[in-house]
Amino acid sequence: MRYIFFSLLIFYSLSANSQTADQIIAQLVSKINLVKDYSVKANIKADIPMIKVLPVNATIYFKQKDKFKVISKGIAILPKQGFTDVSSFLSNKNTYVAVDGGLKDLNGVQTHVVTVIPTVENSDIVLAKLWIDTKNKVILKTDLTTRGSGSVTMNYVYGTQLAFGLPDQITFTVDIKKFKMPKSISSDINNSEKAKKSKSKIGIITIKLSGYLVNKGISDEFFKKKN
Amino acid sequence: MLVRNTYNEFIKIIAKPRSYIGLGVLTALIFVILFAMKADGSSFVSFVTASFEQTLSFNGNILNGNLIAFIILQMLIVHIPLLVALVTGDLISGEAAMGTIRMLATKPISRTNIVLSKFIAGAVYTLILTLWLAFLALIVVKWMFGTGDLIVLNSSGLIILQEQDIMWRYLCSFFVAYLALLTVSSLSICLSAFAENSIGPIVSTMGIIILFTIIGSMDVTVFDSIKKFLFTTHMASWRSFFEDPVKMKDIWQSIIILVVHNIVLVAIAIIKFNKKDITS
Numbered sequence: 001m002r003y004i005f006f007s008l009l010i011f012y013s014l015s016a017n018s019q020t021a022d023q024i025i026a027q028l029v030s031k032i033n034l035v036k037d038y039s040v041k042a043n044i045k046a047d048i049p050m051i052k053v054l055p056v057n058a059t060i061y062f063k064q065k066d067k068f069k070v071i072s073k074g075i076a077i078l079p080k081q082g083f084t085d086v087s088s089f090l091s092n093k094n095t096y097v098a099v100d101g102g103l104k105d106l107n108g109v110q111t112h113v114v115t116v117i118p119t120v121e122n123s124d125i126v127l128a129k130l131w132i133d134t135k136n137k138v139i140l141k142t143d144l145t146t147r148g149s150g151s152v153t154m155n156y157v158y159g160t161q162l163a164f165g166l167p168d169q170i171t172f173t174v175d176i177k178k179f180k181m182p183k184s185i186s187s188d189i190n191n192s193e194k195a196k197k198s199k200s201k202i203g204i205i206t207i208k209l210s211g212y213l214v215n216k217g218i219s220d221e222f223f224k225k226k227n
Numbered sequence: 228m229l230v231r232n233t234y235n236e237f238i239k240i241i242a243k244p245r246s247y248i249g250l251g252v253l254t255a256l257i258f259v260i261l262f263a264m265k266a267d268g269s270s271f272v273s274f275v276t277a278s279f280e281q282t283l284s285f286n287g288n289i290l291n292g293n294l295i296a297f298i299i300l301q302m303l304i305v306h307i308p309l310l311v312a313l314v315t316g317d318l319i320s321g322e323a324a325m326g327t328i329r330m331l332a333t334k335p336i337s338r339t340n341i342v343l344s345k346f347i348a349g350a351v352y353t354l355i356l357t358l359w360l361a362f363l364a365l366i367v368v369k370w371m372f373g374t375g376d377l378i379v380l381n382s383s384g385l386i387i388l389q390e391q392d393i394m395w396r397y398l399c400s401f402f403v404a405y406l407a408l409l410t411v412s413s414l415s416i417c418l419s420a421f422a423e424n425s426i427g428p429i430v431s432t433m434g435i436i437i438l439f440t441i442i443g444s445m446d447v448t449v450f451d452s453i454k455k456f457l458f459t460t461h462m463a464s465w466r467s468f469f470e471d472p473v474k475m476k477d478i479w480q481s482i483i484i485l486v487v488h489n490i491v492l493v494a495i496a497i498i499k500f501n502k503k504d505i506t507s
Contacts, residue, residue, distance in 0.1 A: 050384030050385065051279070051384055051385045051386075053386075070286040073390070074287055074375070074376040075288075075375070075387050076285075077283050077285060079283060080281065080284050148281065149281060150281075174282050203282070
């Protein structure tokens, strides 16, 4: 009888937490869905091992659910995944389960940690851990583990567009794999330096976003056009 | 007299059909590269960025005129010496082969000035070849592919140079590349002073370039001490202008070594030609 009682108690508490996590995600998704499309000016600063690049200005365009385009006069480096993947992944609630991870303090803000696990086999996202500010219904931090691109951590800073849940700054911390630059590829045969092999390091890409134009309407054709 | 003889030497160069082979081949090669880039340039770009593309995405116009100009310079700087040697390797030995060297030596001009005028004429021809390459690579290519940031892959990783920071690098690069080609010209003229036929100095020049390039590219410690003195090592020093920061010390060292090579090779040619027993 005692075992049955404890089993029921554990089951109840787990289901209660799961429901809470689902509710939090549902609130988050409803806020994400407020934004049908947007364009924003971005200043992209990439600090990546073995890549030297100055900050670049670009314009980023997004349209629900996963249309994304970057127009830049220069060469802008962005993480392969993480920019729109989380919001489009969360939008389809049949493809994942959300597990409550409890409350945690993140830089002085009380957050609800929710771990999202995909239920479909072909999902590129393996695991997403979200630190959610339930008061403002926004994600403050995401740890994203993907099949193709390793793990990406995103930290969000909100300001002018908090009402739409759009950040003013995103900092991506990317797990940079070991890159080997053979001399044959670099064609730098007379360079006396040996081809360098980078150790596994962390790359940080900071994107400052300003001048949002939200829900002004962007045609699908725009995303098909080449820059 | 030196100027007039240099002018005559240059007239001789432009009168030879082989002088146009260089310009023609150069033009054809560049248009082949342009065609390849237009048809399948994106695969070349992904080859450059492949090491990073698992994690990062590169946005913007990567395949632009600046990148293609860099590719052209990198591909052709290895082959242009052949086009230079084809003309300059014939300057003295060609006269010996045709029997005109005796008449040339009877002119009221010193043998030293004869060699110098041939060297200057060869230098002008090399300059025309380099300027033509620069014109095609920097003006025609940019007109066709537009401009943009330059992405360079070297042994230390990827460097992305901003568009407004590129032109001066190209101009300096073409200057150093010219100096390297001038060394090839001087080498072939020097070898030409020793030969009695046209083909010998041309083949010998290419043979020396191939030998030195192989020595320079071998990661064997026994060659480390001599590598820095081989002119072929410094033929690629134009690439240093596309480093960030620019390795000015290395570039100056390369310039000095190339200039010394030119002086020594022309001096050897002068000494040999002055002592030459002209019997043809």
